[in-house]
Amino acid sequence: MNKSIRMLYLTLAAGFGLLVLMLGYWQVIAAGGLDERADNPYKLEQQRLVDRGRIISADKKVLAESVAYREKGKKYYRRYYPQGSLASQVVGYATPEQGATGLEQFYNRYLAGSYGTGAILDRLRQETKDGADIRLTLDTRVQRTAEALLSGRKGAVVAIEPSTGKVLAVASSPTFDLNQVTTDFASIRKESDAPLLNRATGGLYPPGSTFKVVTTLAALGTGKWSPGSTFDDKGVYVVDGRPIYNSGRAKYGLHNLTDALTFSINTTFARIGDQMGGRKLGREMNRFGFARPVEIDLPAGEVAVSGRYRNGKILPNEQRDSDSARIAIGQENLQVTPLQMAMVAGAVANGGRMMRPYLVRRVITKDGVVVKQQRPDEVDSVSSAYIASEVGRMMQSVVSEGTGTEAGLAGLSVAGKTGTAETGDPNRNQAWFIGYAPARNPKVAVAVVIEDTSGTGGTQAAPVAGEVMRTALSIGPVPGEPTT
Amino acid sequence: MSLRLRELWFLVPALLLGLLGLAAGASARADELQAGPWQTGVGVAMVFIVMHAVLRLRAPLSDPYLVPLMAALTGIGLAMLYRIDPGLAGDQAIWVTLGGIVFCAVIVFMPDHRVLERYRYVIGLTAVLLLVATMVFGTEVNGSRLWIEIGGGQRVQPGELAKVLMVIFLAGYLREKREVLAIPTQRKLGLNLPAFRHLAPILVFWGAALAAVVVLTDFGTALLFFGVFLAMLYLATGRALYVGLGLGLFAAGSLFIWAAVPRIGVRIQSWLSPFDDVQGTGYQMVQSLYALADGGVLGPGFGRALLVTEGGTPRIPALETDFIFSAVSNDLGYVGAIGVMLLYVLLMARGFAIATAARDGFSKLLAGGLTAVVGLQAFIIIGGVVRLVPLTGVTLPFMSYGGSSVVVNFGIAALLLVISNRSRQGLVEAVRGVPAT
Numbered sequence: 001m002n003k004s005i006r007m008l009y010l011t012l013a014a015g016f017g018l019l020v021l022m023l024g025y026w027q028v029i030a031a032g033g034l035d036e037r038a039d040n041p042y043k044l045e046q047q048r049l050v051d052r053g054r055i056i057s058a059d060k061k062v063l064a065e066s067v068a069y070r071e072k073g074k075k076y077y078r079r080y081y082p083q084g085s086l087a088s089q090v091v092g093y094a095t096p097e098q099g100a101t102g103l104e105q106f107y108n109r110y111l112a113g114s115y116g117t118g119a120i121l122d123r124l125r126q127e128t129k130d131g132a133d134i135r136l137t138l139d140t141r142v143q144r145t146a147e148a149l150l151s152g153r154k155g156a157v158v159a160i161e162p163s164t165g166k167v168l169a170v171a172s173s174p175t176f177d178l179n180q181v182t183t184d185f186a187s188i189r190k191e192s193d194a195p196l197l198n199r200a201t202g203g204l205y206p207p208g209s210t211f212k213v214v215t216t217l218a219a220l221g222t223g224k225w226s227p228g229s230t231f232d233d234k235g236v237y238v239v240d241g242r243p244i245y246n247s248g249r250a251k252y253g254l255h256n257l258t259d260a261l262t263f264s265i266n267t268t269f270a271r272i273g274d275q276m277g278g279r280k281l282g283r284e285m286n287r288f289g290f291a292r293p294v295e296i297d298l299p300a301g302e303v304a305v306s307g308r309y310r311n312g313k314i315l316p317n318e319q320r321d322s323d324s325a326r327i328a329i330g331q332e333n334l335q336v337t338p339l340q341m342a343m344v345a346g347a348v349a350n351g352g353r354m355m356r357p358y359l360v361r362r363v364i365t366k367d368g369v370v371v372k373q374q375r376p377d378e379v380d381s382v383s384s385a386y387i388a389s390e391v392g393r394m395m396q397s398v399v400s401e402g403t404g405t406e407a408g409l410a411g412l413s414v415a416g417k418t419g420t421a422e423t424g425d426p427n428r429n430q431a432w433f434i435g436y437a438p439a440r441n442p443k444v445a446v447a448v449v450i451e452d453t454s455g456t457g458g459t460q461a462a463p464v465a466g467e468v469m470r471t472a473l474s475i476g477p478v479p480g481e482p483t484t
Numbered sequence: 485m486s487l488r489l490r491e492l493w494f495l496v497p498a499l500l501l502g503l504l505g506l507a508a509g510a511s512a513r514a515d516e517l518q519a520g521p522w523q524t525g526v527g528v529a530m531v532f533i534v535m536h537a538v539l540r541l542r543a544p545l546s547d548p549y550l551v552p553l554m555a556a557l558t559g560i561g562l563a564m565l566y567r568i569d570p571g572l573a574g575d576q577a578i579w580v581t582l583g584g585i586v587f588c589a590v591i592v593f594m595p596d597h598r599v600l601e602r603y604r605y606v607i608g609l610t611a612v613l614l615l616v617a618t619m620v621f622g623t624e625v626n627g628s629r630l631w632i633e634i635g636g637g638q639r640v641q642p643g644e645l646a647k648v649l650m651v652i653f654l655a656g657y658l659r660e661k662r663e664v665l666a667i668p669t670q671r672k673l674g675l676n677l678p679a680f681r682h683l684a685p686i687l688v689f690w691g692a693a694l695a696a697v698v699v700l701t702d703f704g705t706a707l708l709f710f711g712v713f714l715a716m717l718y719l720a721t722g723r724a725l726y727v728g729l730g731l732g733l734f735a736a737g738s739l740f741i742w743a744a745v746p747r748i749g750v751r752i753q754s755w756l757s758p759f760d761d762v763q764g765t766g767y768q769m770v771q772s773l774y775a776l777a778d779g780g781v782l783g784p785g786f787g788r789a790l791l792v793t794e795g796g797t798p799r800i801p802a803l804e805t806d807f808i809f810s811a812v813s814n815d816l817g818y819v820g821a822i823g824v825m826l827l828y829v830l831l832m833a834r835g836f837a838i839a840t841a842a843r844d845g846f847s848k849l850l851a852g853g854l855t856a857v858v859g860l861q862a863f864i865i866i867g868g869v870v871r872l873v874p875l876t877g878v879t880l881p882f883m884s885y886g887g888s889s890v891v892v893n894f895g896i897a898a899l900l901l902v903i904s905n906r907s908r909q910g911l912v913e914a915v916r917g918v919p920a921t
Contacts (some may be wrong), residue, residue, distance in 0.1 A: 001848050004722045007834040008852065012859045016829050019863065020822055022870040026776040027818040034777035039762055040791055041771075041799065042778040200778045244746055 032287065036108070041096050048076045048096065053111040055091055055103060058139045058168075058361075059475070064178070065093050066131070079104075081178035087143050089198035090170045090298070093181040102198070103359060105135050105299045110363045110371060132365045135206040137358060143158030144473040146171035149464045154451040158342035159468055160447045161289035162436060164376040165346070165355030168472055169209040169294075170339075172199040196464035201296065201303045204335035205449050208419030208457065209264045209403075210432045211330030213344055216261055216394065217352075218284035219272045220387045227258045227390050236265035237274075244270045246418070261394045262402030264418065266329050273328025281327055282318030287382045288347070288354065294339055295379070296357045306336035309475045329384035329403065330419065343379075348395065348415070349442035352388035354379045396439045399462075404433060406462035409470050413439035416465065418457030427454045433461035437469045444472035487548040488540045495554035499529040502559020503785050509567035512787030516533055521566060524577045528562060531584035538588045542595065543905035545912065550904075554882055554897055556599050558890075560824060561883030564811050567787035568804050569796065579887040583894030590898035594667055597902045601846045604656025611649035614642040618905055619699045629687045630702055630877070643705050643886035644879075647857055648899075651712060655849035658720035662845065666721040687733075689713050703738075703751065704868070704876025708861055710734055715856040719839075719849055755874040771800045772807055772869055783817025791815070804885040806877050809869045824883075825866065832859040838904040843911075845848040851903045854896045 026034070034040060055064040063086065066077040092102020101110060109153060113131040144156035150173035176188045176195040188195060197203060207308040219225040235251035237244045246252070246266045252259070260268040264429060273281055287292070291307035291314050293300065308315040308322070326332040339357065348353035356377040363372040383391070395415035398404045403418040416435025423429065431453050436445035446468055448461040485493075496850040510520030532555045539546055546725070558580060561583040564574035566785060600607065623639065625629050631639040664682045689710070742752050750765050758766030767837070778789060791811050792798050800807045813821040835855025842848045858881045865884075868875035879889040 001719060001722070001845065001852075004719045005836050005839050005848065005852050007724075008719060008856065009832060012832055012856070012863065013829050015863050015867075016825050018872060019866050019870055021823060022867075022872045023776065023813065024775055024818060024827075025820055026870060027779055027821070028781060030773075031777035031780055034774055037774075039770075040774045040777075042774045227637060 012134065038198075039099050047394075048078070050112050051077055051130045052079065052094070053113070053133045053363075053366075055111075055134050055136065056363055057136050057143075058396055059141060061140045061162050063087060063136070063140075069476050078182070083140065084179060085175040085177045086140060086147065087138060087170065088175045088178050089172045089196070089200075089302075091178060092299075093178050094145070095182050098181055101297065101302065103134065103136075103144070103194075106297050107363070109361060110134060120162075132371050133332065134360045135360050135362045135364060137161075137168065138170065139168050139472075139475055141475050142169040142468060142472045143171060145169075146464075146468050147173065147175065149467055150450075153453070154193055154199070155449050155461075155464075156203055156338040156469055157448050157464065158200045158338045159444055159446045159472055160342050160346050160355075160357055162346040162349035162355065162442045165357045166361065166376075167357050167359045168444060169468065170198070170359070171198045172197065198298075198302050198449075199449070200302075201294075201298055201339045203449070204306070204309075204339060205303050205338070205430045205432070206421035207334055207336045207341060208328040208421035208430065208432055209266075209330055210341055210344075210419035210434045210447075211334060212261060212264065212269050212328070213348065213391065213395065213417050213434065214285065214288055215269050215273060215281070215328040216257070216391050217259070217348070217383045217387060218276065218281055220390060221284065221383055222276065222280070224275075225272065227256065227394055229257045229483055231255055231260060231265075231268045231271065233265055233267050235267065237270045237325065238321060239270065239274055242431055244325060244329070258394045258397055261417065262397045264398075264403050269328045270325040271274050274325035276324060276328070278320060278322035278324040278327070279318050281324045282316070282322070285317040287316050288344060289340070289379055290336075291315070294337070294343070294357065296339065297359050297374075303339070304335075304337050306334075306340035308333050309335050309378070330421070338447040338449050339361065340447075341432070341434045341449075342445055344382075345416075345436050345447060346445035347389050348391050349445045350388075351385035352381055352383035354382050381400035392439060395435060399435065403456075403458040404435065404462050407433055407435055407466040407469075409437060409466055409473075412437055412473070414466070414469065415439045415442075416462065418462055420456040420458075428452045429454065430456055431458065431460035432457045433465040435465055435469075437473065444469050446472075461466045486544075487543060487546070488536070491536060491539070491548035491551055494549060495555055497554045498555040499532060499559060501556055502528065502562055505560055505563025505726060506566050506573070508785060509563050509787035512567070521570065521573060524566075524573055525562070528558065528577050528580050529646050531581050532558075535584055535587050538591050539901065542591050543901055545908035546901035546905035547834055549834050550831070550838075550897055550901060552833065554894070557831075557882035560812065560883075561808065561880075563786055564808055564815070564883065565804055565885055567815065568792060568811060570727065570800055572804050575887075576885055576890070580891040580894075582887065583891045586891050587894040587898040590895060591902060594883060594902060596906060597850065597899060598844070598846060598906075599852070600652050601656045601659070602816055604653050607649045608653030608657070611646040611653060614646040614649070615727060618642045630662055630705065638887075641886070644888040644892040646855055647708065647712070648854070648896060650709065651716070651853035652850060653714060654716045655846050655853055657843040658716055658849055662720040665717070667725075676817040681911070702877055703874060704864055704878035705817040707734075707864055707873075707876065708857070708878055711855050711860045711864075712853060715860065716817055716849055716853045719852045720845075746806075752874055755871065758871075768801050768807070769875060770873065773871070775800060775810045776870070779817045779821075781818045783813070783815050783820055786815055789814040802877075805879055806875070806884070807869060808880050808884050809866050812883075813869075828859065828862045828881075831855075835859070835900055838907070842907045847903050847907065849902055854900055858893065858896060 052066040054062055062082050064081050068077050068078045090102050092104040094100040094104040111131045142159055146169045150171055150178055155173055157171040159168050174195040176191050232254050233252040244266055252265050294303055294306050305314050323332050343354055356379050358374050361374050362370055364370050392415050395417055396413055399407050399414045399416045404416040407414050407416050414437040419432030421430040431450040434447045436442045446465045448465045450460045453460045506525045507520040510518040562573055565576050585684055623633050630641050630643055633639055639756050665678050668677055669679050670677055714727050717726050742749055754765040758769035762770050793812055799808055803811055812824050832855055839848050839851035842851055861878050861881055865878050865880050867873040879886055881893045
């Protein structure tokens with residue numbers, strides 16, 4: 001029987017060997033990944049012991065900081081948001097109970113001081129570093145203007161610097177007070193208008209006529225059309241037996257492509273889309289980054305993908321059978337984020353080069369050591385500089401004499417495009433404006449969307465865009481590395 | 485060096501480990517150097533010293549390593565419980581004292597364990613009655629019907645005792661039947677099998693174990709019973725075929741139950757993919773995995789991990805019982821957890837050494853079975869915690885909070901030491917030419 005006893009012992013001991021291996025997997029190999037999970041209360045609880053870094057705006061306003069307090073003889077830190085609800089969805093929160101969102105989540109590694117090669121050694125020594133500060137591109141003056149204009153309405157504003165991709169403002173209305181997250185999260189969550197949702201990056205809206213900017217760039221890119229190409233509008237364009245009308249059933253007669261953009265003539269863009277075909281238009285959309293997640297320094301779950309949706313799923317841009325006439329005027333289940341449309345406007349402003357948007361320009365320790373420096377980065381070239389400037393001139397005409405006059409700024413040339421996506425209910429239009437200023441040397445590009453309004457993009461969104469751009473231009477150059 | 489002096493040499497550092505653990509936990513709690521609940525610690529140490537003294541007097545030739553190993557595990561467990569909730573450590577100290585009394589009683593009143601063989605059927609029947617009583621009068625706690633309420637708000641787990649009684653019964657039964665079970669007399673389905681009437685008990689046991697899963701709604705206890713049964717069957721017959729056959733049957737039955745009993749299905753689901761429902765069914769498992777990840781390689785030390793919220797609630801439900809190993813892994817890290825697992829492996833090594841040294845079939849089976857119970861139980865619960873096997877509600881021997889578990893495990897250790905003492909005594913007497921009793 002002794003042989004059996006020995007075998008049994010070896011079997012059980014081998015079982016414990018497996019336990020050791022499995023435990024090693026959790027404690028060593030998978031540990032890093034588990035620690036970074038947003039719902040891991042241990043990591044966040046550990047962070048109560050860490051002097052977490054500050055989040056500081058471009059104009060040096062503190063948006064988030066850690067305040068020390070003592071409890072049972074132990075020094076803890078809690079998060080305080082001096083600006084309250086300002087940019088709440090972007091800044092995000094970090095609490096042991098609710099997890100982390102926004103920049104607080106995306107830059108957690110830096111804010112909590114667990115970055116760099118030293119982090120592994122620190123892990124072994126069970127030491128934590130002081131967190132590093134993150135310096136934003138976001139300017140509270142632009143942000144505050146945008147939020148004030150949105151207040152009482154549902155909607156979003158994104159403002160970026162076209163030449164770099166620096167994000168100047170990301171406003172989403174309604175907002176919530178970040179300090180209330182720890183005290184009364186339940187009532188924030190209960191609100192019907194979803195204040196936690198970052199509409200600017202995560203809200204999906206039909207783009208309406210703002211999409212015609214994409215169509216125009218694509219059309220000029222083919223060489224078949226130019227701003228002066230003439231069209232004859234009969235008030236209707238029929239595709240597959242279904243008619244497409246102009247807004248208000250208007251008839252424009254003979255006109256050129258610039259007029260078509262200026263007055264947002266649906267039939268002409270439908271015709272262009274139809275002639276270009278779904279695959280060609282889809283390829284152009286690929287260059288603009290549709291149907292692909294936008295690379296921005298926010299948690300993936302808070303940034304929605306723009307493009308065509310079917311049953312809640314994103315479709316590839318290039319589809320043979322798609323109705324390119326309707327896509328060209330922003331219909332056919334197109335759903336886009338304000339961020340994506342701000343990037344479209346920014347690309348036109350920046351000579352056809354679309355820049356990757358970013359919110360954090362540098363990570364810097366409390367001792368002033370720069371840990372990470374963000375440099376402008378091009379996503380893709382959406383058109384030649386010449387075509388972009390032609391489209392820009394057409395967009396200037398939209399603001400100077402077309403549907404976007406409300407966005408005009410005294411003494412400055414503004415380029416833009418309005419959009420009004422109708423839902424069937426006349427009180428529930430989604431009003432859009434995308435554009436940039438000054439037209440000659442663009443410093444700011446914006447996208448504005450106002451939800452559930454009886455007005456149009458021209459009456460509702462354009463004035464907001466104008467004010468936001470005025471503020472952005474009045475603050476002077478964005479600090480940081482010189483723009484090239 | 486005499487065996488008992490050797491025991492003392494190992495016992496003292498093992499006890500100091502527990503005392504230091506308590507002090508470290510208390511210091512972490514108060515954020516200044518403190519001795520901690522040294523009265524509790526010294527009290528428990530005294531229990532072990534008394535156990536050592538009783539062994540000196542009544543079982544001087546028993547294995548010298550078992551008690552120090554128990555002391556180390558009990559000490560670490562006590563320190564862990566103290567850091568979770570000081571009240572739990574106080575209770576546990578009482579259970580350890582009770583366990584010590586049972587331990588000494590077994591050593592003193594049962595100098596020869598072989599009397600048990602005579603009463604094997606009575607003992608087996610008692611085990612069955614205990615389980616039936618639990619099924620009938622049991623109270624459901626955390627979805628498992630394992631407890632019986634006794635007076636004063638206390639609960640006992642009869643299954644813990646039934647487990648030992650079953651091992652005693654099986655040792656007796658299998659000693660008697662091992663020859664007929666070991667010799668195949670027929671060939672069916674390509675397998676050499678003994679006569680059906682000898683095989684029948686295996687099938688009955690298989691059915692009973694599965695029934696226990698459904699009635700007690702506890703997969704862990706069933707797995708433990710069946711696992712020990714297979715281990716002892718293997719010890720008795722030396723035929724791995726039975727183990728394979730038995731495991732196959734158990735797996736098949738389990739699959740059926742997985743599909744048929746929703747509660748078990750949920751458990752399996754949360755084992756396979758706990759992250760699917762972090763706030764619901766996967767909560768306990770995920771929180772435990774976070775605790776393991778938090779512990780890392782070295783861990784922050786006794787009482788320094790964030791296992792308990794400020795309000796005093798453990799972050800992992802059932803932390804003091806099923807998940808005590810998560811607490812160890814979190815506080816003491818991978819290194820500390822490996823240390824604890826090594827203690828169990830050493831404990832098994834001593835138990836099986838006692839079985840090997842035993843001079844008759846019943847003693848070998850009894851010692852092997854008892855060791856397998858402890859080892860397998862530790863494996864099942866640690867395996868559940870590290871997600872190697874589905875999570876079940878069995879205790880970690882000597883460490884988990886709970887009177888029934890502590891007392892029974894001390895009893896098991898006492899039985900092993902009696903067997904050990906007996907076999908060496910026989911050896912000594914044989915050398916001296918005195919006929920063995």
